[in-house]
Amino acid sequence: MIEIQDVYKKYGRKQVLEGVSFTVKPNEITCITGINGTGKTTLMNSIMRLSPIDKGNILIDDKIIDNHSYEKIAYIADGLTMPRKMTIQEAMDFMSVYYSNWNQEKADGLIDFFHLNPNEKMKDLSKGNQAKANFILGLGQDAEYYLMDEPFSGIDVFAREQILEVFTSQFVTGKGVLIATHHIDEIEILVDRIVMLQLGKIQRDFYAEDARENEGKSIIDIMREVYQA
Numbered sequence: 072m073i074e075i076q077d078v079y080k081k082y083g084r085k086q087v088l089e090g091v092s093f094t095v096k097p098n099e100i101t102c103i104t105g106i107n108g109t110g111k112t113t114l115m116n117s118i119m120r121l122s123p124i125d126k127g128n129i130l131i132d133d134k135i136i137d138n139h140s141y142e143k144i145a146y147i148a149d150g151l152t153m154p155r156k157m158t159i160q161e162a163m164d165f166m167s168v169y170y171s172n173w174n175q176e177k178a179d180g181l182i183d184f185f186h187l188n189p190n191e192k193m194k195d196l197s198k199g200n201q202a203k204a205n206f207i208l209g210l211g212q213d214a215e216y217y218l219m220d221e222p223f224s225g226i227d228v229f230a231r232e233q234i235l236e237v238f239t240s241q242f243v244t245g246k247g248v249l250i251a252t253h254h255i256d257e258i259e260i261l262v263d264r265i266v267m268l269q270l271g272k273i274q275r276d277f278y279a280e281d282a283r284e285n286e287g288k289s290i291i292d293i294m295r296e297v298y299q300a
């Protein structure tokens with residue numbers, strides 16, 4: 072389990088995260104959502120230690136996150152992370168050298184799953200296929216947890232449908248997934264748990280099924296209550 076405990080983060084005088092606590096559990100898809108500029112990317116970067124936190128703790132499987140934790144967590148960032156002139160194969164070769172948890176067999180399975188040509192250069196791929204290539208580079212790591220920042224931004228409905236299928240495939244089953252997005256409507260069907268962030272604080276943290284069964288509300292209904300209040 073990833074535990075985010077009472078995390079604070081400031082940029083200059085701007086308090087972006089203010090006592091944020093929640094968990095990401097194995098075999099669950101958790102979505103952190105909130106309007107633009109609410110701190111979602113900052114939180115992802117904090118978990119990945121790309122940006123230091125001011126206060127609080129982030130633990131993975133009961134241990135404070137450190138450089139060794141990255142065997143267990145893979146990050147799928149918003150947009151290409153590899154040089155655009157690389158082919159998908161070259162990018163995978165790079166991953167195999169630098170990531171000890173790289174699983175080429177899994178990556179080959181994902182190439183087939185997404186019907187991509189590994190010899191195509193990143194720059195020649197459509198936006199949807201670039202997103203798929205990003206998924207391959209992330210999910211090709213044998214991690215326990217996958218963090219994804221706006222994985223569907225700017226891609227068409229057909230590419231999105233294909234990517235959504237990967238979440239119910241063997242490539243993700245059993246893993247803990249954290250998706251940061253403000254487009255919750257695009258992933259409502261697959262999300263288990265929703266954490267709503269507003270002005271650096273968590274406003275709601277709930278399971279979609281509980282909201283449906285106990286309150287008769289969809290995620291979007293609850294978003295309206297929180298963000299349009």
Ligand SMILES: Nc1ncnc2c1ncn2[C@@H]1O[C@H](COP(=O)(O)OP(=O)(O)OP(=O)(O)O)[C@@H](O)[C@H]1O
Pocket residue numbers: 082083087105106107108109110111112113114253
């Ligand atoms: N490196 C930085 N330096 C200064 N301020 C920053 C930095 N990164 C983010 N911020 C500010 O922190 C706040 C939260 O930004 P963040 O990118 O985490 O939000 P977000 O919820 O991911 O937004 P979006 O949905 O637009 O991607 C914003 O006001 C942003 O301007």
